[in-house]
Amino acid sequence: MTAILEFDPAGAESIRSALGPDAIVVPSLRELREHLDVDLFEDCVVLGPSVDQIDADALAEDLRITRPTLGVVLVRQRIDTAVLSDALRAGIREVVQERDLSGIANAVRHIKEVASRQRSRLGEGGGEGPRERRARLVTVFSAKGGCGKTTLATNLAALLATSNRGTVALVDLDLSFGDVGIALQLFPTHTLADAVAMGIDLDEPGLKSLLTPHRSGLQALVAPLEPSSAETITTELVVRVLDLLAEEFDYVVIDTPPALDDHVLAAFDKSDLVAVMATLDIPALKNLKLTLETLELISFPRERLAVVLNRADSKVGLAIGEVEKTLKAPIVAQIPSSRDVPASTNRGVPLTTDDPKNPVSVAIRQFMEQVVVPSEKDAIPTEMRSDRRGGRRWKR
Ligand SMILES: Nc1ncnc2c1ncn2[C@@H]1O[C@H](COP(=O)(O)OP(=O)(O)OP(=O)(O)O)[C@@H](O)[C@H]1O
Ligand SMILES: [Mg+2]
Incomplete structure (x- = not known):
């Protein structure tokens, strides 16, 4: 254009x-x-x-x-x-x-x-070498449904976009039942399903045509509107999409389905940070423990994981210290429960930008500042940015 x-x-x-x-x-x-x-x-x-x-x-x-x-x-x-x-x-x-x-x-x-x-x-990759990867990729995951992945992903992305931290893309990898579009009240003309026709030849202009802008400034790549289209989206295509977004944006936030499928594992592999979520109930914590064990089995770097507890103030007789002991992992962020969360989702407005003083917004902002955004001393020198496979430490 x-x-x-x-x-x-x-x-x-x-x-x-x-x-x-x-x-x-x-x-x-x-x-x-x-x-x-x-x-x-x-x-x-x-x-x-x-x-x-x-x-x-x-x-x-x-x-x-x-x-x-x-x-x-x-x-x-x-x-x-x-x-x-x-x-x-x-x-x-x-x-x-x-x-x-x-x-x-x-x-x-x-x-x-x-x-x-x-x-x-x-x-x-000719002449000047491979293109610089500039984004920090953050994947939000929980093996049990309904733990608050979409809530955290949309609110974190909107907050990053409105706090002068750079450009932000939000990708909905919940390919069959993704609701990022609904949570942000977007009216997409294209979805990830439209990338299929372009295949792995997908390029920047092609990708651009698939993004939907949100008024916070973030650009969303929403999930297919038809659940059946999910089957046509290959892992290679997801990797191509994430690589292109990583070249173009400063932050890429990825929402996921409640399942450790190949697409999700590919997103983990590309991510600087994986926020693994749970709520204070035994099924969610059991699934979180299984997820952590699976990631350990595939040698996923532990320093790239951040356990996030949602609805952390629920009075259900489980002490956070006990939970950490069982998980053998620290809980790096606790998001409280609030009726304002579903109310804001129903209005299609992220709570973090609509009501920054709400305790949920404050917790997500803290998570962003302390865990998602790297500290100056951890910033990767430009020449090293194309290689993220090594375990990079994030400020905790
Ligand atoms: N901190 C919170 N306080 C109150 N309600 C919450 C909170 N976090 C999430 N919710 C509500 O819980 C429900 C599930 O949240 P959300 O859709 O974000 O979960 P999810 O993990 O993306 O679910 P799914 O696995 O189905 O994709 C939503 O109605 C949301 O508004
Ligand atoms: Mg969701």
Whole structure:
């Protein structure tokens, strides 16, 4: 897609029609920045003649650092050496005269070709080596249903997205009965089922078309609407989706079904942190213990596991210390019970962003700050980010 910023409606329309249906007009610099924050795959911006040169240069300079594959085309009424040298210094790729509509279209086409070559080169691992993985992947799991996985995953993702921690994707791997879409009141046009047609050739633009934005800023990849579609989604496809998301986002939060299936194990393998949840009842704790034992059997690094107790204040005669002793694992987070949780889910609004002072929100924020977000000293140097298999320690 191409975003056009031009304040004169007639001028904006003539540029848009020269660029075809893949171009959109944004009405202000602020909205252009918001669009770029949400559309992480945007590769071209056209700044029309009414955009102030200083603003254009400042935006281009900023994008050169934050979005190096994105190209800026500057359209001017008059082009002189001062305009050209300022543009060059700011990193603007092309400057075109406003009446030269085919020149504008050619500049955009050229930028897109370069962006596509950059992407495929990086994707192939050629030249510059494998693409940097930047995301922290967090999987939320419990072997027993109804322990609060979707509640934690949606609330954690929304909180990360609204607390300036970077870009966030939320993936619903509960392929048959996922309810992330409902919990966030999303109206998805596409789901993970649409990735099947693209197979393992799925690329960034293909993935982008499957995401549904939520107003918190997170991008959701929702589960298929038809439970039967789940069967068509292979583990290889899930791995491809997670790898692509890990390249594009700062955080990827994964909700799961209550079963240790191949998709879930693949997500574990890719995850920096697996939050294993239980409630204070014997069936949930038994399943949690079995999960921990299974993970030990497959040599899953213990430091990547975090046991989270939901409804931890329930008075059911089980002491937390006893539970930890039985599990042989510390409980790193305790989320209390609150009627506000189902009420917020029914409204389709995450409690963490709707009512930050609610004890449930406070507990999830603490979990985010103390466990999910790595401390400075644990931050992985950029050059090591593509290899996460080694056990990395998280701040506890
Ligand atoms: N801390 C809490 N206090 C009160 N209600 C809660 C709490 N956490 C979750 N719930 C409620 O419990 C129910 C199950 O929660 P949720 O859907 O998050 O569980 P789940 O593990 O995703 O379930 P499933 O295994 O079916 O996917 C929901 O109605 C939710 O609103
Ligand atoms: Mg769920």
